[in-house]
Amino acid sequence: MATSYDDLLENSKCRALSYLDALDRRRVFPDDTMLDGLAAFNENLPHEGREGQETLDLLDRHGSPATVANMGGRYFGFVVGGSLPVTVAANWLAAAWDQVASSQVTSPVADHIERVAGEWVLDILDLPRGSAVGFVTGATMATFSALAAARHHLLDRQGWNVGEYGLYGAPQITVVVSAEVHVTVLKALNMLGMGQKNIIKIPVDANGAIDVAQVPPLGPNTIVCVQAGNVNSGAFDPIESICAAARAAGAWVHVDGAFGLWARAAPALADMAKGVEKADSWATDGHKWLNTPYDCGVVICRHKRALAGAFSTSAAYLKEEDGAAKDRVPEFSRRARGIEVWAALRTLGRDGVDHLISENCRLARLFAQELSALGLTIHNKVVLNQIVVSCGSARRTAQMIEAMQAEGTCWFGQTEWQGQKAFRISISSWKTTEQDIAKSVAAFKKILTLQGNSE
Ligand SMILES: Cc1ncc(COP(=O)(O)O)c(C=O)c1O
Incomplete structure (x- = not known):
């Protein structure tokens, strides 16, 4: 049962390499025959443990054919990147480290590299330096985290501590979104108890960007969610002018830039993403356009205290200039997914x-x-x-x-x-x-x- 790391990891490496090598020659989505093998996993939970090599063999023999070949070049579904070789390699090494990326105390190396990765993300996306950065499972959780910060911030400004009193009797927050808002933003708002009835949807133009003339008057109790990259068309909302109106009104602007935010890393496209830096918070993914492995999302928040206010496990954040990772994201224990972001950015360069x-x-x-x-x-x-x-x-x-x-x-x-x-x-x-x-x-x-x- 207790096969050594040596044998298992060597075996895993060989199998992974032949899987990747064969990708270009196979169909992208498995057909029925390839899926039939999944029945092999329908075993009873064994009483006595099995050999690790045998488990790996089963996984490869019947699991690999049933995968969707999104690591190849012809998967065009949803918005899905492959994983750059160095990010897979870094992921393997980091898995061997098995670090708890909660804080400097649980893992100095994870804490340090994720801080560097966070600074590099701000740099390459040209977002306000010094913003808080947290690594989460994806853009859904990044948006959830950012909107939790927004909720905390707007209510706190009115003397309402949402951590203490919850939303019962709280001043009402109105959320303004695009008619083409990504469903995961609505999901995040649901999880935060914001209520679908408090959401105003703004009509869009022919390319799926918010029609700025139809944005309602904003106020200090408004959160506006804009898109840097409509999931269908890739269009950007008029973020710069929405940010200007929001700033004047004291509203919070959140940018869903799951993939589109990366346009800011390409000078030829940067014009489209002008003014995005004026928002209050941003959500993006590593696992889409930066081509890191799943799961990897990034929450970025201009207002450090707001993010810490939503997620800190102690009041210490009020004093700390830069809190621990666990005080910037919903999770406490988690893997150090920021290492793959660092590896991708270092290997690709600007x-x-x-x-x-x-x-x-x-x-x-x-x-x-x-x-x-x-x-x-x-x-x-x-x-x-x-x-x-x-x-x-x-x-x-x-x-x-x-x-x-x-x-x-x-x-x-x-x-x-x-x-x-x-x-x-x-x-x-x-x-x-x-x-x-x-x-x-x-x-x-x-x-x-x-x-x-x-x-
Ligand atoms: C615009 C947009 N926002 C949010 C998401 C959700 O991202 P994730 O699946 O990483 O949570 C997606 C996913 O396709 C997206 O395209």
């Missing part, structure tokens, strides 16, 4: 991050042109890495999604774009090349020919 982002955007524009040339409709201005596509009618669009998913060369999912059925293609992986686009376009052509012949 130029590498710029190249990753810019190249994905170039490939998205190329893909859109090729699909348009095939007669498909591109619904959005491809300002970033996202493409919204349809095939005329809802029926033909659904048929295309189904046929492409069955064909297996690439994978993307359906979406709804301004009331219409569509599909979304997201180019977010460091692995995606022009060849991947060409192979995917060839698969589209094949399906169109088959569909044409069957009509």
Whole structure:
């Protein structure tokens, strides 16, 4: 049962490498045969423990084929990056360390490297230096954390200690969001007890950005959630002018920049993201466009005390200039996921991050042109890495999604774009090349020919 680390890690390394090596030759989403193997896991909990090697063998033999190949270059679903090699390697080493990333006391190394990673994130995204940074599981938790800070801050300013009294009888907070707000922002607001009835949704323009003329008057009890990167179109809300109005009114602006915030690391795109630095809090992901392993999100908050007020386990934060990690995020014990952010940023450098982002955007524009040339409709201005596509009618669009998913060369999912059925293609992986686009376009052509012949 107690096989040594040596044997197991060597075995794991070999299996992982042959998995990665085979990715380009397999279908992106597993078919039924590949999924059939999952039945092998339906065992009773063994009475006596099993050999570690045997467990690893089962995991690889029946688990690996049933994976979604988002580590390859042709997974275009949701907004999903692959993991850069150095981030996987750093993840393995950090797993061997098994550090508790709560504070300097539980792990000096995790605390130190995550602080460096946090400063680098502020630097590359050009957000206010000295902001609090916390590493969480993803943008959902980053937004949750930021909005907890906002709630604490706005109520505290009115003499209401939400930690002491909760929300019962508290001054009402109004939340303003885009009509195209990401569902996870609503989820975060729900978890915070903000109440869906207290949310005002602002209509959007043709590319999915908030129509600034329709933003209601803001006040000191308002939180405005804007998007740096609409999940479908990639569009940015007019963040600079919303921040100016919010600043004058004493409102809090939170930016959901799960992937789009990384546009600020690409000088050619930075104009689109102008003024984003004027907000109060930001949520982004490492596991999307920075291509770190799951799970890795980042909460950034201009007001250190507000974030600590929401999450500190002691009153010490009031005195501390810079609290422990556990006082900046919801978790107490957690893995040091910031190490992978550090490894990605150090290995790519500013130029590498710029190249990753810019190249994905170039490939998205190329893909859109090729699909348009095939007669498909591109619904959005491809300002970033996202493409919204349809095939005329809802029926033909659904048929295309189904046929492409069955064909297996690439994978993307359906979406709804301004009331219409569509599909979304997201180019977010460091692995995606022009060849991947060409192979995917060839698969589209094949399906169109088959569909044409069957009509
Ligand atoms: C704009 C936006 N916000 C938030 C999220 C949620 O991110 P996560 O899944 O990392 O929690 C996503 C995920 O796709 C997103 O695209």
